[in-house]
Amino acid sequence: xxxxxxxxxxxxxxxxxxxxxxxxxxxxxxxxxxxxxxxxxxxxxxxxxxxxxxxxxxxxxxxxxxxxxxxxxxxxxxxxxxxxxxxxxxxxxxxxxxxxxxxxxxxxxxxxxxxxxxxxxxxxxxxxxxxxxxxxxxxxxxxxxxxxxxxxxxxxxxxxxxxxxxxxxxxxxxxxxxxxxxxxxxxxxxxxxxxxxxxxxxxxxxxxxxxxxxxxxxxxxxxxxxxxxxxxxxxxxxxxxxxxxxxxxxxxxxxxxxxxxxxxxxxxxxxxxxxxxxxxxxxxxxxxxxxxxxxxxxxxxxxxxxxxxxxxxxxxxxxxxxx
Ligand code: PMV
Numbered sequence: 001x002x003x004x005x006x007x008x009x010x011x012x013x014x015x016x017x018x019x020x021x022x023x024x025x026x027x028x029x030x031x032x033x034x035x036x037x038x039x040x041x042x043x044x045x046x047x048x049x050x051x052x053x054x055x056x057x058x059x060x061x062x063x064x065x066x067x068x069x070x071x072x073x074x075x076x077x078x079x080x081x082x083x084x085x086x087x088x089x090x091x092x093x094x095x096x097x098x099x100x101x102x103x104x105x106x107x108x109x110x111x112x113x114x115x116x117x118x119x120x121x122x123x124x125x126x127x128x129x130x131x132x133x134x135x136x137x138x139x140x141x142x143x144x145x146x147x148x149x150x151x152x153x154x155x156x157x158x159x160x161x162x163x164x165x166x167x168x169x170x171x172x173x174x175x176x177x178x179x180x181x182x183x184x185x186x187x188x189x190x191x192x193x194x195x196x197x198x199x200x201x202x203x204x205x206x207x208x209x210x211x212x213x214x215x216x217x218x219x220x221x222x223x224x225x226x227x228x229x230x231x232x233x234x235x236x237x238x239x240x241x242x243x244x245x246x247x248x249x250x251x252x253x254x255x256x257x258x259x260x261x262x263x264x265x266x267x268x269x270x271x272x273x274x275x276x277x278x279x280x281x282x283x284x285x286x287x288x289x290x291x292x293x294x295x296x297x298x299x300x301x302x303x304x305x306x307x308x309x310x311x312x313x314x315x316x317x318x319x320x321x322x323x
Pocket of ligand 1: 021022105148273274276
Protein backbone atom coordinates (compact mmCIF):
# COMPACT_ATOMS: atom_id res chain seq x y z
CA UNK A 1 0.00 0.00 0.00
CA UNK A 2 1.29 3.41 -0.92
CA UNK A 3 1.22 5.93 1.86
CA UNK A 4 1.29 9.58 0.90
CA UNK A 5 2.31 11.71 3.82
CA UNK A 6 1.23 15.32 3.55
CA UNK A 7 2.41 18.08 5.84
CA UNK A 8 -0.46 19.62 7.75
CA UNK A 9 -0.80 22.53 10.18
CA UNK A 10 -3.60 23.99 12.23
CA UNK A 11 -4.42 27.50 13.41
CA UNK A 12 -7.32 28.40 15.69
CA UNK A 13 -9.14 31.47 16.98
CA UNK A 14 -12.36 32.14 18.86
CA UNK A 15 -15.03 34.78 18.45
CA UNK A 16 -15.51 37.79 20.72
CA UNK A 17 -18.16 39.97 22.32
CA UNK A 18 -17.72 43.66 22.94
CA UNK A 19 -18.97 44.15 26.48
CA UNK A 20 -18.90 47.95 26.41
CA UNK A 21 -17.47 50.69 24.21
CA UNK A 22 -18.05 49.78 20.54
CA UNK A 23 -18.14 52.70 18.10
CA UNK A 24 -16.65 55.10 20.68
CA UNK A 25 -13.49 52.98 20.38
CA UNK A 26 -13.16 54.17 16.77
CA UNK A 27 -12.79 57.72 18.20
CA UNK A 28 -10.02 56.82 20.65
CA UNK A 29 -12.19 55.88 23.66
CA UNK A 30 -11.52 52.59 25.48
CA UNK A 31 -13.64 49.44 25.10
CA UNK A 32 -13.78 46.08 26.87
CA UNK A 33 -14.13 42.84 24.91
CA UNK A 34 -14.38 39.25 26.12
CA UNK A 35 -13.65 35.92 24.42
CA UNK A 36 -16.74 34.08 23.15
CA UNK A 37 -16.23 30.33 22.76
CA UNK A 38 -17.37 29.86 19.14
CA UNK A 39 -14.30 28.68 17.24
CA UNK A 40 -12.74 28.79 13.79
CA UNK A 41 -10.00 26.46 12.56
CA UNK A 42 -7.73 26.90 9.57
CA UNK A 43 -6.04 23.76 8.25
CA UNK A 44 -3.13 24.10 5.82
CA UNK A 45 -1.98 21.08 3.83
CA UNK A 46 0.64 20.43 1.20
CA UNK A 47 -0.84 19.97 -2.27
CA UNK A 48 0.12 20.72 -5.85
CA UNK A 49 -0.56 23.63 -8.19
CA UNK A 50 -2.31 26.87 -7.21
CA UNK A 51 -3.15 27.70 -3.64
CA UNK A 52 -6.63 26.33 -3.10
CA UNK A 53 -9.03 27.74 -0.52
CA UNK A 54 -12.02 25.93 0.94
CA UNK A 55 -14.68 27.51 3.12
CA UNK A 56 -18.45 27.67 3.50
CA UNK A 57 -18.40 30.96 1.57
CA UNK A 58 -16.00 30.19 -1.28
CA UNK A 59 -14.03 27.23 -2.62
CA UNK A 60 -11.43 27.61 -5.36
CA UNK A 61 -8.05 29.17 -6.17
CA UNK A 62 -7.16 32.22 -4.05
CA UNK A 63 -6.66 34.29 -7.19
CA UNK A 64 -10.32 33.89 -8.16
CA UNK A 65 -11.76 34.87 -4.79
CA UNK A 66 -14.76 37.25 -4.94
CA UNK A 67 -14.01 40.93 -4.35
CA UNK A 68 -15.41 40.86 -0.79
CA UNK A 69 -12.76 38.24 0.11
CA UNK A 70 -9.86 40.16 -1.40
CA UNK A 71 -8.55 40.92 2.09
CA UNK A 72 -8.20 37.21 2.79
CA UNK A 73 -6.27 36.50 -0.41
CA UNK A 74 -4.00 39.52 0.21
CA UNK A 75 -3.45 38.35 3.79
CA UNK A 76 -2.45 34.85 2.59
CA UNK A 77 -0.08 36.24 -0.07
CA UNK A 78 1.63 38.75 2.24
CA UNK A 79 2.04 36.17 5.01
CA UNK A 80 3.56 33.58 2.66
CA UNK A 81 5.83 36.19 1.12
CA UNK A 82 7.06 37.13 4.60
CA UNK A 83 7.62 33.46 5.45
CA UNK A 84 9.60 32.99 2.21
CA UNK A 85 7.13 30.44 0.80
CA UNK A 86 6.17 30.32 -2.90
CA UNK A 87 2.53 31.09 -3.75
CA UNK A 88 1.67 27.51 -4.67
CA UNK A 89 1.37 23.96 -3.41
CA UNK A 90 -1.05 24.57 -0.52
CA UNK A 91 -4.63 23.75 0.34
CA UNK A 92 -6.23 25.93 3.03
CA UNK A 93 -9.46 24.80 4.66
CA UNK A 94 -11.52 27.07 6.93
CA UNK A 95 -13.88 25.39 9.31
CA UNK A 96 -15.85 28.03 11.22
CA UNK A 97 -18.68 27.91 13.75
CA UNK A 98 -18.84 31.73 13.90
CA UNK A 99 -21.75 33.24 11.95
CA UNK A 100 -20.74 36.00 9.54
CA UNK A 101 -21.62 39.65 10.00
CA UNK A 102 -23.15 39.31 13.46
CA UNK A 103 -20.68 41.45 15.43
CA UNK A 104 -18.93 38.33 16.75
CA UNK A 105 -15.61 39.08 15.06
CA UNK A 106 -15.91 36.36 12.42
CA UNK A 107 -13.68 38.07 9.81
CA UNK A 108 -10.91 38.81 12.34
CA UNK A 109 -11.12 35.28 13.79
CA UNK A 110 -10.79 33.70 10.33
CA UNK A 111 -7.76 35.88 9.57
CA UNK A 112 -6.11 35.11 12.95
CA UNK A 113 -6.62 31.35 12.49
CA UNK A 114 -5.34 31.63 8.92
CA UNK A 115 -2.13 33.49 9.79
CA UNK A 116 -1.46 31.16 12.74
CA UNK A 117 -1.89 28.10 10.47
CA UNK A 118 0.47 29.48 7.79
CA UNK A 119 3.14 30.25 10.40
CA UNK A 120 2.65 26.83 11.98
CA UNK A 121 3.00 25.18 8.54
CA UNK A 122 6.44 26.81 8.36
CA UNK A 123 7.30 25.62 11.88
CA UNK A 124 6.91 29.08 13.39
CA UNK A 125 4.63 30.96 15.74
CA UNK A 126 3.81 34.60 14.98
CA UNK A 127 4.58 37.27 17.55
CA UNK A 128 1.60 39.46 18.39
CA UNK A 129 3.05 42.20 16.22
CA UNK A 130 3.45 39.83 13.24
CA UNK A 131 -0.03 38.39 13.75
CA UNK A 132 -1.68 41.82 13.92
CA UNK A 133 0.16 43.21 10.92
CA UNK A 134 -1.09 40.40 8.62
CA UNK A 135 -4.60 40.22 10.12
CA UNK A 136 -4.87 43.99 9.66
CA UNK A 137 -4.60 43.47 5.88
CA UNK A 138 -7.73 41.30 5.88
CA UNK A 139 -9.56 43.52 8.37
CA UNK A 140 -8.89 46.73 6.47
CA UNK A 141 -10.49 45.21 3.37
CA UNK A 142 -13.45 43.89 5.40
CA UNK A 143 -14.17 46.94 7.57
CA UNK A 144 -12.50 50.02 6.08
CA UNK A 145 -10.57 51.55 8.98
CA UNK A 146 -11.18 49.24 11.94
CA UNK A 147 -10.12 50.23 15.45
CA UNK A 148 -8.35 46.86 15.79
CA UNK A 149 -10.46 45.69 18.74
CA UNK A 150 -11.74 42.62 16.88
CA UNK A 151 -8.32 41.17 16.12
CA UNK A 152 -7.06 41.93 19.62
CA UNK A 153 -10.12 40.28 21.18
CA UNK A 154 -10.21 37.13 19.04
CA UNK A 155 -6.57 36.42 19.75
CA UNK A 156 -6.81 36.96 23.51
CA UNK A 157 -7.75 34.25 26.00
CA UNK A 158 -9.01 36.73 28.59
CA UNK A 159 -11.14 39.93 28.68
CA UNK A 160 -9.22 42.92 27.35
CA UNK A 161 -9.18 46.68 27.76
CA UNK A 162 -8.60 48.10 24.30
CA UNK A 163 -7.61 51.53 23.07
CA UNK A 164 -6.78 52.32 19.47
CA UNK A 165 -3.05 52.13 18.62
CA UNK A 166 -2.24 50.79 22.10
CA UNK A 167 -1.34 47.33 23.39
CA UNK A 168 -4.46 45.56 24.69
CA UNK A 169 -4.43 45.11 28.48
CA UNK A 170 -5.92 42.06 30.26
CA UNK A 171 -8.89 43.02 32.44
CA UNK A 172 -9.19 41.36 35.84
CA UNK A 173 -12.63 40.01 36.71
CA UNK A 174 -13.75 39.04 40.17
CA UNK A 175 -16.08 36.09 39.64
CA UNK A 176 -17.60 34.62 36.50
CA UNK A 177 -19.69 36.50 33.98
CA UNK A 178 -22.93 34.84 32.90
CA UNK A 179 -23.64 36.09 29.43
CA UNK A 180 -26.40 35.53 26.89
CA UNK A 181 -25.72 36.37 23.24
CA UNK A 182 -28.63 36.36 20.81
CA UNK A 183 -28.64 36.77 17.08
CA UNK A 184 -31.32 38.87 15.39
CA UNK A 185 -30.71 36.75 12.28
CA UNK A 186 -29.91 39.85 10.28
CA UNK A 187 -26.42 40.64 9.04
CA UNK A 188 -25.12 43.85 10.53
CA UNK A 189 -22.83 45.80 8.22
CA UNK A 190 -20.19 47.28 10.53
CA UNK A 191 -18.75 49.42 7.76
CA UNK A 192 -22.15 51.12 7.20
CA UNK A 193 -22.79 51.50 10.96
CA UNK A 194 -19.37 53.14 11.47
CA UNK A 195 -20.01 55.40 8.47
CA UNK A 196 -23.45 56.41 9.87
CA UNK A 197 -21.85 57.48 13.16
CA UNK A 198 -19.25 59.47 11.23
CA UNK A 199 -21.98 61.28 9.24
CA UNK A 200 -23.91 61.99 12.45
CA UNK A 201 -20.71 63.38 14.00
CA UNK A 202 -20.37 65.82 11.10
CA UNK A 203 -24.01 66.93 11.44
CA UNK A 204 -24.23 67.13 15.24
CA UNK A 205 -20.67 67.21 16.59
CA UNK A 206 -21.55 68.35 20.12
CA UNK A 207 -24.26 65.78 20.66
CA UNK A 208 -22.15 62.90 19.32
CA UNK A 209 -19.08 64.04 21.27
CA UNK A 210 -21.19 64.00 24.45
CA UNK A 211 -22.30 60.41 23.74
CA UNK A 212 -18.74 59.29 23.05
CA UNK A 213 -17.56 60.92 26.30
CA UNK A 214 -20.32 59.18 28.23
CA UNK A 215 -19.40 55.81 26.70
CA UNK A 216 -15.74 56.37 27.64
CA UNK A 217 -16.80 56.91 31.27
CA UNK A 218 -19.10 53.88 31.20
CA UNK A 219 -16.19 51.70 30.06
CA UNK A 220 -14.04 53.03 32.88
CA UNK A 221 -16.74 52.25 35.42
CA UNK A 222 -17.27 48.81 33.86
CA UNK A 223 -13.60 47.98 34.40
CA UNK A 224 -14.01 48.71 38.13
CA UNK A 225 -17.31 46.81 38.30
CA UNK A 226 -15.55 43.76 36.81
CA UNK A 227 -12.64 44.13 39.21
CA UNK A 228 -15.04 44.33 42.20
CA UNK A 229 -17.33 41.58 40.88
CA UNK A 230 -20.24 44.06 41.05
CA UNK A 231 -22.49 42.50 38.42
CA UNK A 232 -25.50 44.68 39.33
CA UNK A 233 -23.53 47.81 38.55
CA UNK A 234 -22.14 46.20 35.39
CA UNK A 235 -25.70 45.43 34.26
CA UNK A 236 -26.70 49.08 34.71
CA UNK A 237 -23.65 50.14 32.76
CA UNK A 238 -24.64 47.88 29.85
CA UNK A 239 -28.08 49.56 29.88
CA UNK A 240 -26.55 53.04 29.93
CA UNK A 241 -24.20 52.08 27.11
CA UNK A 242 -27.20 50.92 25.06
CA UNK A 243 -28.90 54.32 25.53
CA UNK A 244 -25.85 56.00 23.99
CA UNK A 245 -25.71 53.48 21.13
CA UNK A 246 -29.36 54.29 20.40
CA UNK A 247 -28.50 57.97 20.38
CA UNK A 248 -25.63 57.27 17.94
CA UNK A 249 -28.19 55.60 15.65
CA UNK A 250 -26.66 52.11 15.54
CA UNK A 251 -29.40 50.13 17.28
CA UNK A 252 -32.62 49.12 15.53
CA UNK A 253 -36.11 47.81 16.35
CA UNK A 254 -35.10 44.14 16.21
CA UNK A 255 -32.19 44.66 18.61
CA UNK A 256 -34.26 46.92 20.91
CA UNK A 257 -37.02 44.31 21.13
CA UNK A 258 -34.62 41.52 22.19
CA UNK A 259 -32.85 43.86 24.65
CA UNK A 260 -36.17 44.82 26.26
CA UNK A 261 -37.23 41.17 26.39
CA UNK A 262 -33.95 40.14 28.07
CA UNK A 263 -34.41 42.83 30.74
CA UNK A 264 -37.98 41.67 31.40
CA UNK A 265 -36.74 38.08 31.68
CA UNK A 266 -34.39 38.99 34.53
CA UNK A 267 -31.21 40.27 32.86
CA UNK A 268 -29.09 42.61 34.98
CA UNK A 269 -28.52 44.63 31.80
CA UNK A 270 -28.52 44.25 28.02
CA UNK A 271 -27.20 45.99 24.92
CA UNK A 272 -26.25 45.40 21.32
CA UNK A 273 -22.74 44.10 20.70
CA UNK A 274 -20.43 44.96 17.80
CA UNK A 275 -21.39 47.20 14.90
CA UNK A 276 -25.19 47.00 15.40
CA UNK A 277 -27.94 47.60 12.78
CA UNK A 278 -28.66 43.88 12.95
CA UNK A 279 -26.23 41.33 14.33
CA UNK A 280 -26.26 40.34 17.99
CA UNK A 281 -27.22 41.63 21.43
CA UNK A 282 -25.88 40.51 24.79
CA UNK A 283 -27.43 40.27 28.23
CA UNK A 284 -25.77 39.89 31.63
CA UNK A 285 -27.33 37.40 34.05
CA UNK A 286 -26.74 36.74 37.75
CA UNK A 287 -26.40 32.95 37.34
CA UNK A 288 -26.06 30.33 34.63
CA UNK A 289 -29.66 29.24 35.29
CA UNK A 290 -30.90 32.80 34.82
CA UNK A 291 -28.85 33.03 31.60
CA UNK A 292 -30.53 29.83 30.40
CA UNK A 293 -34.00 31.27 31.09
CA UNK A 294 -33.22 34.61 29.40
CA UNK A 295 -31.75 32.82 26.39
CA UNK A 296 -34.80 30.61 25.98
CA UNK A 297 -37.14 33.63 26.38
CA UNK A 298 -35.21 35.36 23.59
CA UNK A 299 -35.73 32.36 21.33
CA UNK A 300 -39.47 32.54 22.08
CA UNK A 301 -39.35 36.24 21.21
CA UNK A 302 -38.00 35.61 17.74
CA UNK A 303 -34.20 35.46 18.15
CA UNK A 304 -32.66 33.56 15.26
CA UNK A 305 -30.35 31.74 17.68
CA UNK A 306 -29.19 32.27 21.21
CA UNK A 307 -26.27 31.08 23.29
CA UNK A 308 -25.38 31.42 26.96
CA UNK A 309 -22.17 30.72 28.82
CA UNK A 310 -20.14 31.34 31.92
CA UNK A 311 -16.78 33.04 31.44
CA UNK A 312 -15.38 30.60 34.02
CA UNK A 313 -15.07 27.70 31.60
CA UNK A 314 -15.15 27.24 27.87
CA UNK A 315 -18.54 25.54 27.64
CA UNK A 316 -21.14 27.22 25.49
CA UNK A 317 -24.83 26.31 25.51
CA UNK A 318 -27.17 26.92 22.61
CA UNK A 319 -30.89 27.38 23.32
CA UNK A 320 -33.21 25.12 21.39
CA UNK A 321 -35.19 26.41 18.46
CA UNK A 322 -38.82 27.17 19.35
CA UNK A 323 -41.17 25.14 17.14
O1 PMV B 1 -16.82 43.99 13.79
P1 PMV B 1 -17.90 44.30 14.78
O2 PMV B 1 -19.27 44.36 14.19
O3 PMV B 1 -17.81 43.46 16.01
O4 PMV B 1 -17.67 45.82 15.31
C1 PMV B 1 -16.44 46.29 15.70
C2 PMV B 1 -16.57 47.41 16.65
C3 PMV B 1 -16.75 48.81 16.09
O5 PMV B 1 -16.38 49.68 17.17
C4 PMV B 1 -18.19 49.07 15.71
C5 PMV B 1 -15.87 49.10 14.88
C6 PMV B 1 -14.37 49.15 15.18
O6 PMV B 1 -13.59 49.12 14.21
O7 PMV B 1 -13.98 49.23 16.36
